[in-house]
Amino acid sequence: MRSTGNARKRVRTAAAAAAVLSLALGAAGCGDDDSGGGGNGKGGGQEETVKLPKLDGQSIQVAGTWTGPEQKSFKVVLDEFSKRTGAEVKFVPTGDNVAGFVGTKQAGGAPPDVVFAPQVGVLQEFVEKGWAKPVNSAVQKELKQNFVQGWQDLGAVDGKQYGVYYKAANKSLVWYNTNAFEQAGVQEPKTWDDFIKTAQTISDSGVAPVSVGGADGWTLTDWFENIYLSQAGPEKYDQLAKHEIKWTDPSVKDALTTLGELFGEDSLMLGGKNTALKTPFPDSITKAFTPPDAPKAAMVFEGDFVASFIGDTKAEVGKDAKLFPFPAVGNESPVVSGGDAAVILKDNKASQAFLTFLASPDAAKIWAERGGFASPNKNLKISTYPNDVQKTIAEALIQAGNDFRFDMSDQAPAAFGGTKGAGEWKALQDFLKDPKDVAGAQKQLETDAAKAYK
Template sequence: MRSSLRTRRSSRDSEYRPHQWPHNQPHNRSRRTTTAIAAAIAAGSLLLTACGGSDDDKSSNNGGGAKESAGTVTLPKLNGESLEVAAVWTGAEQKNFKAVLAEFEKRTGAKITFVPAQDPIINFLGSKIAGGSPPDVAMLPQPGAIKQAVDKKWAKPLGPEALKELQKNYSQGWQDIGKVGGKQYGVYYKAANKSLIWYNAKVFENAGAKEPKTWKDLLSTAQSVYDSGVTPFSVPGADGWPLTDWFENIYLSQAGPEKYDQLAQHKIKWTDPSVKDALTTLAEVWGKKDFVAGGAKGALQTEFPASVTQTFTGGDQPKAAMVFEGDFVQVNITQTKAKVGTDAKVFPFPAVGAQAPVVSGGDAAVILKDSKASQALATFLASPDAATIQAKLGGYLSPNKNVDNSAYPNAVQQKIAKALIAAGDDFRFDMSDQAPQAFGGTPGKGEWKDLQDFLKNPKDIAGAQAKLESDAAAAYGS
């Protein structure tokens, strides 16, 4: 179960190349670009750790800071119309999205049914379509899934009103990753910054630990935390996707953006020395059993939600001091008594090489049944009105540049959101979200399984590389 990530995983398409940059330029931006993004994230994320129980925090789940908007987007009356919206979101994430759908119902008179989808969602949609009952709109977690839905002639282009709203509120880069063949199919309603490490502030204070800026510093910090009596890291090994995110952040920082793009396209093999270097670095954490809560065996039995909660329960003696994952971690933190910005703080994933990594992801609304109602919903989801509702509820990040930053319920989220918007069109999309489903997006198979096996035996770097390459070659057809 990946209840609060759904920035992710659906079917992959090996022919699609979301490594391309906006405006159809090759994904070969210089390290200077990556530096600028990293600086923006760092400026936001590091500053936020100085925030305690300020006024920015006091409305953690009630919307606080921003006024309720009267509505900036005009929607048609849809009395009597019914819509189905499918997504893999569960728990608090699903609940919060339903609040957005309820506002659409209130404004239009339409009735919306949320359809819980199974993962991978492309397979789920295929079965619904084969049965003659596709949802009207689906939330697809990566660009390859949009491409596949278009290739299968499931997806419908956005109409003029939705396009107008999208163009008004989104940078060109976020528009472009929702395009296929020059046509706009996706509205990236939800984004993620997946280069963050969250930590228990009390543990750090007791250990005299400081927020690290480099990988070497991270290892030193982890040792200080261990010496104070707390296991440093919580790793959700039962879910393969967080393990891919660990690898991607290390690889992007250590090997650089050009190599990252090449590996994402399988233009270089997983037996490349750069992969060996990244796995060797990763093993400096995964291979030290005292650094991982429960050791490898325990980590492989820990799912993502539990990896977060066990970091922020138990006061200053939790099962682990740190957990790596994106901004969406806040959804799970709110299930504990920890307060984001005071008890739970965050720092950017440290630089392994010359620059700190910045890995992004997102979920796009795609129309499967073209109608006045489905186009109106896409228009609404492209508006700041919709994003503001979910922003207030926490655990959510929007690429919509016209969402007032004060809508985010605490200083932590405000800084992360500001950094995302400041990054503009310059971002690297999650590597495994660019891979074919069989390799980068299937539980118990491909990269997920290979990295779980590596977590179990981090000494076998050559074996992990060989298995990764074998599975990648089969999935990419090369």
């Protein structure tokens, strides 16, 4: 059994975080732009709060999954690090299978200096194989100063710190096209039943209700996890995340059956299940907001990072694009968090300095100003974010403190929860193809999980 540190022992329920998010989204547009994000308030409005060494003549490779607008924003962060230190930094895209990418590079004797692990299970795998290197005291100092214990624990294995969670995500959001909602005469739904009814009304108005990026299997795991957390509750969620209960458990059957209410109705998804299976995640967003006044779909589900992709369209976040919490299937709306942890694979002065930079408010501020980003750094000022929608998302993340549930598939071994065309990603794509076969999906999920969790 893999250890994920103490984070899951410390979180209690998702209810507190859900309440914070709901209140924050309700208050969007009427907040104080000068409000701080917690802690002592330093960092977000100041320059160079962290001292970095001079690294002229040194170079590092940094690898991550980011593409498109996210990669553009991250390269601005890299440019600032280069400017301050003199080091040359090259970004290397990993693709979705980070574990496979690093494994290949390690076998060839040329791993990147730093890699961003989008799954806790991948970070732990790198530690177990001896690839990941512990962070130094300078990194730890920044982490203790700027992050609550829960986010520190997620980057630790057996009490030793390996990862810095630079970018976090609230993965319990539904983004919608305001024009499509107005034309259909619908309001933001609060429950799953209302969500399905709203989708049907939008369909009747002539617009496809939901755009699903099923070509990227990780989006389907997020659909399942939000439904499961809200319906089965946090205790069951933790048990399934650790494979203490099987995927053949009745609670999984219930969640898949609920998800099938959407996936089983082609009229509720843009192009039906066949189109959904061929639609990459970025395209699912574009279809909901291009053009803003005549979209192909009304809603798209995913995290706060959707804002980056909306920014590449003509739609304006807060006007053409708004959002609501994932609808409650049980008593509470779920709050599922995710994040990307920077991990050192080559222990050198430049790599350690880069993680020190990432753990500071300085690095968080750069991407936050550009949008499509949320930071667990409590000393980044909320006023740094570019609009009220993103300010409220970030504020909810900070105010939630340690009360969150981390993405279930990201906690799993990479072979099950983080590999394209395999494990949970593939099983849920097969389920999207045939939503009536709940038992078959459960059987396949359990077979794959049993192999991966050995």
